[in-house]
Every structure is written in C-alpha cells, then in structure tokens.
Amino acid sequence: MSDTARGGMLEPHAWGGLSFQERMATAEFRIHHTPHIVVDGRVCADCSTRECVVACPAALFVPTAEGGIVFNHEQCFECGTCYLVCNREGAITWSYPEGGHGVVFRRT
C-alpha cells in the first residue's frame, strides 16, 4: 500500500526520511490469511469521527474516496486501540490471530 493510499497524511519527512512502509517493516509479522479483525464498512459509512484512522499506530484504517473505510489486518500490533476508540456498535469485530501468528517482537 502506498503512503498516499494511507490517507495522504503520512509524508516521509515527518520522521526523518523514513516512509511509513519502512517504519512498519522494522517489526515482524507472521501473517495468517484469516483476518483476526473485521471491519464492517456499512457501519463506517456514516461515521463522522473516524478516530480509528488517526489512532491506529499501524495506520491500517484507510478512508476511501467514496466515504468508506478499507482495512487490512496484516501489519497489526494487536494493541486494541481501534475497538476502544470506535464507538459504533458492530463496526469492528476484534480477536487475536491464530496461535503463533501476527506480530512478533524480537529477542536479542
């Protein structure tokens, strides 16, 4: 996903020359094909706050031109921020990835 697709607010200069993709590439994600978080775009369609877009530290919630939200689970920190800030019933179905998958912080 390109940085502009992530909402156009992620200019590389903001963090010393590193693009957001490069930033996310520093963490390891063992991706499982089944999404552990599912976002129901129909509920998002008339959401005016859109707090998930700003708050998700992995910038996984991307507004579309049509006023919807596109979500990709692959580089998720499993932190819980999105379901906590979202106050729309049914917008986010949140669970953990299957055992052994998802984010892996490294040992030294």
Add this chain to the structure above:
Amino acid sequence: MTDVDVIVVGGGPAGSCAAITAARAGLDVVLIERGPFPGSKNMYGGVVYPRILDGLIPNWWEEAPVQRWVTRRSTMLLTPTQALTVDFRSQAWGAPPYNGATAYRPDWDHWLAGHAEAAGAQLITSTVVTGLLRAPSGAVTGVRTDRPDGDLTAKVVIACDGVNSFLAKEAGLYEHTDAKHFTLGVKETLALPKEVIDERFAVRDNHGVDIEILGGTGGVNGGGFLYTNLETLAIGVVLKLTKLGAQKARPEEIIAGLKRHPAIAPLVQDGELKEYSAHVIPEAGLTMMPKMIADGLLVAGDAAALCLAAGIWLEGVNFAMASGMYAGEAAAEAVRAGDLTAVGLAGYQRRLSDTFVLKDHRRLKRAPELVLSDRVQHLYPQMIANVAERMFRVDNPDPKPGLRRILAQERKRAGVRRRDLARDGWIGFRSFG
C-alpha cells in the same frame, strides 16, 4: 477429575510468576501463551523494578537479561522551546540489589517463563485461549483454545492475558470498558553505538538512564519516555486514547515531534530505527479495576488493570509479577483446602491488599487523572518553565525580581486560577507526599 490443577493464561510477567508459585507449591500447572514464545507479543517502555523477585529467584540479578542498571533518573518538563529537568543519580543503584533495570520484554518474559518451566509448569506456546469453560453454576472449570480438541479443564484458571483481557470480560468481572481509561503507548527502538550512548547520557559501563517527559506530546494529553539500553535507545509517547482521535495527530508524528525537540534531538540524533512498536496501557488504576476473583478464576496483572501509570511512575511489570505470584499462591491454597469458590480463593485479595500492589494504587488513586488533566498537561508546564526562565535570566539593568512576584505574574499569564492551583497542589501533595 480435571486435566490439570491450574491453567495460567498468558506468558507475560504475571503469567510466568503465577505459574512459578503454583508449580512450586506442587500443583500440576499449564502455562498457555498465544505467541510463538513468551514475550513475543509484548512491548513496554523499558524499565523493570525487579525487587519483588528477591524471594522468588534469589540473586536474580546474576542471570536476568538486563540491558543497563538505571543509576540516573530524570523528569523533564517540555514546552516547545524550553526544558526543565530534575536529574537524580545514585551509584547505589548500580550495585546489588539494584533498583531499576532496562530490559527488552521478549528477553525478560522468555527468561521468566524459563523459571516457570524449571519449577515444573508445562509451557504451551502458539495457542490462543478463546474462551472459558463454565459449570452450570457459572464456576470456571477450564478454557477453550484454538487447537483441535483444544478444551482443557482445571481446578483454577488464572487469567494473565493482558490489558485487553477477554477472559475477565467474559467472566463478567468488568462492569464496562471505557476508552478514557486507556492510553496508547508507541515506541521507537533506535540503534546507536554504546560509546555514543555513554557519552550523550553521561554514564559508564552498564549504567543507564531513565527519562520521564511531561509535555512534548503535541497537544495530546499523555507523556513521553527515553531510556537507554546497551546499544539502543527507547523513545516513545503514551497518549490518552480519547484525545488522540480528536486531535487528528498520528502517533508516529507525535514521536517525531518529540525527537525534534531541541532538548531531545541531540540525544537521539542518528539513531537508526530498529523497531517500531505499540501497545495499550490500562491507565486509570483503582477507578477501572475489575473484580479479580470468581469461582474457579483469578485475574492478575494488566488483565486486572494493576498497572501503575501515574505520570512520573510507569510501573506495570513489577505489579504484574507480584500479583501473578500471589495468584499462584492463592490458587495452591484453595486447591489444598478443596475450596475452589471465590471464598476459597480469597487469599489472593488479602495478599494484594496487604502489599504494595493495592497500597500503592490506593495512595496514588487520584494521580493518573491529575497527571493527565488539561491543566497539568497544557497550563502548568508553560507556567513552571517561564518561572524558571525568569529566575535564571539576567535582565540588567533591571534588578532581579523576587520569586513571589514572578510566581504571581506567571500564574496569571498562563491563565491558571489560584483556586485550581491550590486544589491540584493539594491532590498532588496527598498523592505523592
């Protein structure tokens, strides 16, 4: 007959310590972790206070995976162009039994889980506990997992499944969860040569620095931190969830802003990003704590909101280790007595109440709210920094003004009401004093 005596869910510091005490009491213990190894899912700022381990792992400092011993601790107050730092140093903290240590969580948690295994607990990784098994009475009798035929029964389940604790929620122990009780922590691990870190932070050998920062979070209520590991720095911010979304500032941009601050930039310059990470913190202490005991179930660590997050204190690992330890002991007591109800498990509550775990939380009950309040976040730092600036400024030919006059003028200029200042001061004094 149950499959095992005790199931501990979560291989963080709470879970491993629960497994250690329960297994050492002779119980048959299983420790279940959803990541590929304990610690793989866990990040934090970076300082552990491990004295609670004295009784559990004698001379733990000889084997613990420590990066640096914290011998210098600073609290920094930032405005966009000013910085006021209180800096304390103690050589005593660089020798046994030490005070705080910087450490990486994947290392630390993996090490502690090793002690659980050595005590006889069986560690099962890459396995998610997906729910609780309940008797018709409602008593917890085991867990469901995402493995085929993955149900496992036990006399006691200890939920150490961290801040999102779906188990405590499923058991109905939380009345509600509210975004205003949580902060998001984001962190960058920056690589720098050891000599550069030693020089910039004025430390030698394996001594290190812990800097807590108020201000510098781009107008979002929260705080910052900067810690030294052996060959990396950990810099990050903790952000109030309800303010983050409303302010339209993204977390990594807020870290970038902190890194650009004139007081911080020279410390972190040229650090190469090794890892970007994020995690949520239960911030509200006593205000949000759930019930921690039900029939057949105990809840410990962040799952019970036992993290102490009160401004200049961000202690969670020690609270997790201690509460886990006590949960394991109480489970053993209940199994021995043959009473697995909440009454039989009440030894857990007693242990928490009698020790720092709940005593510190009671003392600092109002601190989290005070520290994250708009006045402490947005008005006081500017006021205090201005007072310091005028104290130290030489305005010749004007004579030096008296401190009392500066204080009065700066309070007015910052728009702080005397009444609010007195009230906040009193709460602060009652909490921290």
